Each structure stands twice: as C-alpha cells, then as structure tokens.
Amino acid sequence: MWDSVITEWASLIFRWLHVVAAMGWIGSSFYFIHLDLSLKPSGDLPEGVAGEAWQVHGGGFYRIVKYLVAPKSMPDELTWFKWEAYTTWLSGFVLMVVVYYLDAELFLVDKSVLDLTPGQAAAFSFCSLALAFLLYEGACRSGLARHERAFAIGGYVFLVALAYAFTHILSGRGAFNQIGAIVGTIMVANVFLTIIPNQKKIVAALLAGQPPDPKWGKAGKLRSVHNNYLTLPVVVLMISNHYPLLFGTRYNWLIVAVVLLLGPVIRHFFNARHAGKKSPWWVWAVAAAGMLAIGWLSAAGPRNAKTSTAPTPPFSEVADIVSSRCSMCHAAEPVWSSITTAPKDILLDDASHIKRNARLIGRNAAWSNAMPPGNVTEMTPDERATIASWLAGGAVAN
Numbered sequence: 001m002w003d004s005v006i007t008e009w010a011s012l013i014f015r016w017l018h019v020v021a022a023m024g025w026i027g028s029s030f031y032f033i034h035l036d037l038s039l040k041p042s043g044d045l046p047e048g049v050a051g052e053a054w055q056v057h058g059g060g061f062y063r064i065v066k067y068l069v070a071p072k073s074m075p076d077e078l079t080w081f082k083w084e085a086y087t088t089w090l091s092g093f094v095l096m097v098v099v100y101y102l103d104a105e106l107f108l109v110d111k112s113v114l115d116l117t118p119g120q121a122a123a124f125s126f127c128s129l130a131l132a133f134l135l136y137e138g139a140c141r142s143g144l145a146r147h148e149r150a151f152a153i154g155g156y157v158f159l160v161a162l163a164y165a166f167t168h169i170l171s172g173r174g175a176f177n178q179i180g181a182i183v184g185t186i187m188v189a190n191v192f193l194t195i196i197p198n199q200k201k202i203v204a205a206l207l208a209g210q211p212p213d214p215k216w217g218k219a220g221k222l223r224s225v226h227n228n229y230l231t232l233p234v235v236v237l238m239i240s241n242h243y244p245l246l247f248g249t250r251y252n253w254l255i256v257a258v259v260l261l262l263g264p265v266i267r268h269f270f271n272a273r274h275a276g277k278k279s280p281w282w283v284w285a286v287a288a289a290g291m292l293a294i295g296w297l298s299a300a301g302p303r304n305a306k307t308s309t310a311p312t313p314p315f316s317e318v319a320d321i322v323s324s325r326c327s328m329c330h331a332a333e334p335v336w337s338s339i340t341t342a343p344k345d346i347l348l349d350d351a352s353h354i355k356r357n358a359r360l361i362g363r364n365a366a367w368s369n370a371m372p373p374g375n376v377t378e379m380t381p382d383e384r385a386t387i388a389s390w391l392a393g394g395a396v397a398n
C-alpha cells in the first residue's frame, strides 16, 4: 500500500513541476518568437541594433531593442533562458518513470497488442527514446537539416512511422506518451546541445574581442525553428492520456499523424501574423478539417472493433461483463494489488453505479479500449460490442 501512496504523491509533485516549468518554457519561447518577429527598424537606434519594439504590460511601457549577433561590449548582467527547458525535461523524465515505468503493466503494456513484461516495455521505451533522439541529432549534424523542406517532410514521415510502430508495440496511451517524450526530448536537447552552447561560443568570442562565427547563430536559429513547430503537437500528445477516444481507438496512429500536421500549421498563422504579414486565414479551415478528421478517425472504435448486429442486450449481460472486467479495481475495496482506492473515484460495482457511469464506460471501454488499462482483465472485442449496443439502445438498467 505505501509504495502506491508514495508513487501517487511523487506523480503529483513532478507533474506540478513539469506543467509549471513547461509553461515557463513555452511562454518565454512564444514571447521571444513574437518579439523577434515584431521588431521594426527605426531612425535613432544605437549601432548594431537591428530593430526595436514597444510593448505595454503590467502598468508600464517597455522599449526593447535587439542587437544582431551581439552588442559591442558585454553587459555585466545577462539573463539566460535555459532552466525552464531543462527542468521541463528532468521533471518529465521522472514523471515518465513514476507513471509509465513503475506502473508499466497498466499504462505502457497492452497485452492484446503485444504481450511484453513490464521490464521489457520500459527498456523498449527508454532505448527507442534514446535512439530516435540520436537519429534526429545525427541528421541535423550531417547537414541534412539545411534542406528545410525535405527535412520537415522526412521528419514528419519519421514521426508518423514511429507512431505506427509504437501503437503496435505499446498500449495506445503509452505510445502517445512515448512520441510526446521523444519530441520533447528533441526540443530540450536542441536547447541544451546546440542553442545554449552556440550562444556561449558567441559570448566567449566577443569577450575575446573576436568576431563570432555566424554559423553558430544559424545553427541555433534552425533548432529553434524546429522547436517552434513542434511545440503545439507535443502539448496535445502530453494531455492525450485524458482522451481515450484519441489514444484508445483503432486509427490512433493516424490521429497522431493529423496532430503532427495541425500543430505546425496553426503555428504558421501566428508566425505570419506576428511578423506583420498578411494573416493566413486559410489555416483555420485546415485546422477545422483536421479536427473533423480526428473526430471521424476516433469514431472507428477500439482495435479489432466488432459491430454487434444482435438486438440490444439485457442489462444483466452488461453487468456481468463490467463486474468481471472492471470491478476488481473500480470498487470500494479494490482487489487489484497495486490499486488502493477506486481509480478516479469511479465505482462500477453495482447496477446503479454502472448506470450512472454509462457514458464514461462507453468512452473508456466500448468506443475505445482505454480500459481496462493494458487490457489486464482480458476484455474481448465481443464484450465491448455488447456494451456499445447496450449504450446505443439507451443504456437501460433494470
């Protein structure tokens, strides 16, 4: 019991830290992208300044100027933006270990996808994370990333291929988190291994009175463009665990493919707008079409979905299924060893509870295969179809 309570608290603390650090990171990076794009040249700027921007916030006016490459002499104090990114990764990694590796049986493995042991699944997750990151880093360093369009298409195909592979190895939920973790790792590593070190080289060169090599700035800029376009998809992937219809349905990997397209397209709208260009309003038509596509794909039902042609089953049949597949965890006193209280306070142990939670049961176990987690109680496609047809018939309990 104690280990389960401790991991629960660890999960809360690291999730809190992770979300706050990510807000700080994304917030400041969106802010700087906006600032950078909105800088305008004006008459009376100091030497070496490329542009200025005026902003109003919190009761005061700010005049911000940007020195291209760097000012002539270094200021005594310089604020660096890096710990937001590092803290996001460190807390995220701990959270992944606590939630997905320590509870791999429930959240990383799905026995009906592939019968892995928790250890195998955690090792697979960690190694594929490291490998995917190394491939990206290698591709960037080899110079491939300079062909921007080809690299973007290649990167997209690579991530979709990973989504397909992971959803056929791990649970849907685990797979979504895994892709999110890979994208997040790439983004933080871009800050840690390229953007900040190159910025440091520039500062060092200036202090030594030498002109900094422009390639350092260029390489940093390229990585920061990658990060800009990856930000929105990674946020959806990280909150996807709350949406069983996203991760627990048959075409979940295609849903990832749509999300990976939509995020950059939406970013494009803001990038263009903040640069003072004509706003590409077509973006919202694409975004709406993408969301409709996701909705439509998620309606395909769980993996191996069956459509029942039988008449609406009696409630007793549904109650039998729920009590044999769900109530070992969703009861006042769960009997599943790692579960101490009914998860999310959802009780599925008698007729009135089942009736009250009918739609939740539908989203988690009939129209998706999110529950039972990891399919630990081996619910069959026929049983899901039975519940679906009971719901379609009005979820009558008598």
Ligand code: HEC
Pocket (backbone or CB within 6 Å): 106, 241, 242, 322, 325, 326, 327, 328, 329, 330, 336, 339, 343, 344, 346, 348, 360, 361, 364, 365, 371, 372, 373, 376, 377, 379
């Ligand atoms: C092995 C234990 C276990 C079994 C068996 C199980 N669940 Fe769950 N259930 C959980 C856990 C753990 C969570 C919390 C998941 C999380 O933290 O996101 C949960 C969450 C839920 C939720 C809440 C989802 C939300 O919106 O937050 C619903 C609804 C649910 N389960 C329904 C079911 C149904 C229906 C079944 C049977 C088909 C079932 N569960 C079987 C462990 C179980």
